[in-house]
Amino acid sequence: MKTKKYIVIAAYNSELAKRQPWYSVSYFIEKLRKDYDCIIVGSVKDIPKTFTGEVIKVFSLKDIITFDSFRSRKYKLTYFCSLPIYNFSSFFCLGLNNLLRNIQDLYRLIIISLIPKSLICNVFSNADSVIFISDETYNLFSTLNNKLHLIPFKKDNWGGGNNIEIKRDKVAYLGPPFETRGFDIALNLFNKIEGYECKVITRIERDSLKKRLINYSNNSSNVKFILGMLSREELLKELSDVKILVLPFRVVMSELPIVVLEAAELGIQIITTKECGVSSIKNFPGVIINKKDIPIDILDKVELKLANQSFFDEVEKINSIFWSKYNGKD
Known part of the structure; x- marks a missing residue:
C-alpha cells in the first residue's frame, strides 16, 4: 500500500498543466504518484486533523x-516554491511606463518584494523542507538548511521532433508580447541586426x-510575426529552422519558464537572462545577458550545438540528487 501525501494547491487546473505555473x-x-498515493486538495482545511504524513503546499x-497557522501541525510540511521572490529594486529595470502597463500581472510579486526576506526565510524555516525550481531563488536563500533543488522537466515531449534535420538559420522570440519577458528588447535587437531572418511567435x-x-x-x-495559439505540431514547425531564441526576461511570473528547456531540447541556442532559472547549470546552451539591452554582435558569439545533451546531463544529475534527498527524508 502506497504512503499517502496531500498536495495543497488552490484552483489547480489539470487542463492547463502543460503551461506555467501548472507544468x-x-x-x-x-x-x-509512482511511489505515493497523492491527494490534491484546494486548502489546508481539507486535510484530516489526524493526518501525520507529509503535506506538500504550493x-x-x-x-x-x-504562516503561524502551521506551527501546531502534526504532519510534515514541504513547500513547493514556483513563486518568484524579488527585491523591489528588481522591478526598476522595467521603467515606470512598463511597470504600470503590466501592473495587473505584477502586483502579487511587488507585494512579496516589499516583505522583508528575513520574514520569508522564517516561513521557510518552519517547514521540514522547501523545494525550489529556480537556481536563482535557490541561491537567494543560501542560509536555509532545509532547501532542495528540482528542475521540473521531462524530455522527449516533442514526439521526436528534436531529431529534425534542417538548416537552422533564423532568430526568433517566442511568447506573449509582455515587456516583463523582454519582448521589446528582442524586437529592438531584431530591428538593428543584419544578415539574419527574424520572427516573432506570439499569442494574444x-x-x-x-x-x-x-x-x-x-x-x-523586417520582422515576421506569427500570431495565434499554435498547436504543438504548428509550433514545432515554426521552431524547426530557428538557430537562436531570444528570451530576455526582465521578470518572470512563474519560475523556470518551460520555453527555455523545450527550446534547448530542440537544439536551439538561447539568449536569455538569469531569470530563466537554469543559468548557473553547467553547459547552458546559449548566452546569459543583463536585463537592459542586448549587444548587436551577441548573435555572432553563439555556437550551434544541435544536441545540447551535456546540459541535460547536468539537469539529470541535479534531479537525481533531489530525489535521493527527498525520498531519504521519509
Missing part, C-alpha cells in the same frame, strides 16, 4: 501572511495586448 506542479505530482503569498490572450503588439509591429517591418 511544474503537474510534473512533480506525476513523479510522486507556496503562495497567503503562506507568508498566515487579451484584447489589451492587440494594441500593444500593433504599436511594436508597426516599427518592425
Whole structure:
C-alpha cells in the first residue's frame, strides 16, 4: 500500500498543466504518484486533523501572511516554491511606463518584494523542507538548511521532433508580447541586426495586448510575426529552422519558464537572462545577458550545438540528487 501525501494547491487546473505555473506542479505530482498515493486538495482545511504524513503546499503569498497557522501541525510540511521572490529594486529595470502597463500581472510579486526576506526565510524555516525550481531563488536563500533543488522537466515531449534535420538559420522570440519577458528588447535587437531572418511567435490572450503588439509591429517591418495559439505540431514547425531564441526576461511570473528547456531540447541556442532559472547549470546552451539591452554582435558569439545533451546531463544529475534527498527524508 502506497504512503499517502496531500498536495495543497488552490484552483489547480489539470487542463492547463502543460503551461506555467501548472507544468511544474503537474510534473512533480506525476513523479510522486509512482511511489505515493497523492491527494490534491484546494486548502489546508481539507486535510484530516489526524493526518501525520507529509503535506506538500504550493507556496503562495497567503503562506507568508498566515504562516503561524502551521506551527501546531502534526504532519510534515514541504513547500513547493514556483513563486518568484524579488527585491523591489528588481522591478526598476522595467521603467515606470512598463511597470504600470503590466501592473495587473505584477502586483502579487511587488507585494512579496516589499516583505522583508528575513520574514520569508522564517516561513521557510518552519517547514521540514522547501523545494525550489529556480537556481536563482535557490541561491537567494543560501542560509536555509532545509532547501532542495528540482528542475521540473521531462524530455522527449516533442514526439521526436528534436531529431529534425534542417538548416537552422533564423532568430526568433517566442511568447506573449509582455515587456516583463523582454519582448521589446528582442524586437529592438531584431530591428538593428543584419544578415539574419527574424520572427516573432506570439499569442494574444487579451484584447489589451492587440494594441500593444500593433504599436511594436508597426516599427518592425523586417520582422515576421506569427500570431495565434499554435498547436504543438504548428509550433514545432515554426521552431524547426530557428538557430537562436531570444528570451530576455526582465521578470518572470512563474519560475523556470518551460520555453527555455523545450527550446534547448530542440537544439536551439538561447539568449536569455538569469531569470530563466537554469543559468548557473553547467553547459547552458546559449548566452546569459543583463536585463537592459542586448549587444548587436551577441548573435555572432553563439555556437550551434544541435544536441545540447551535456546540459541535460547536468539537469539529470541535479534531479537525481533531489530525489535521493527527498525520498531519504521519509
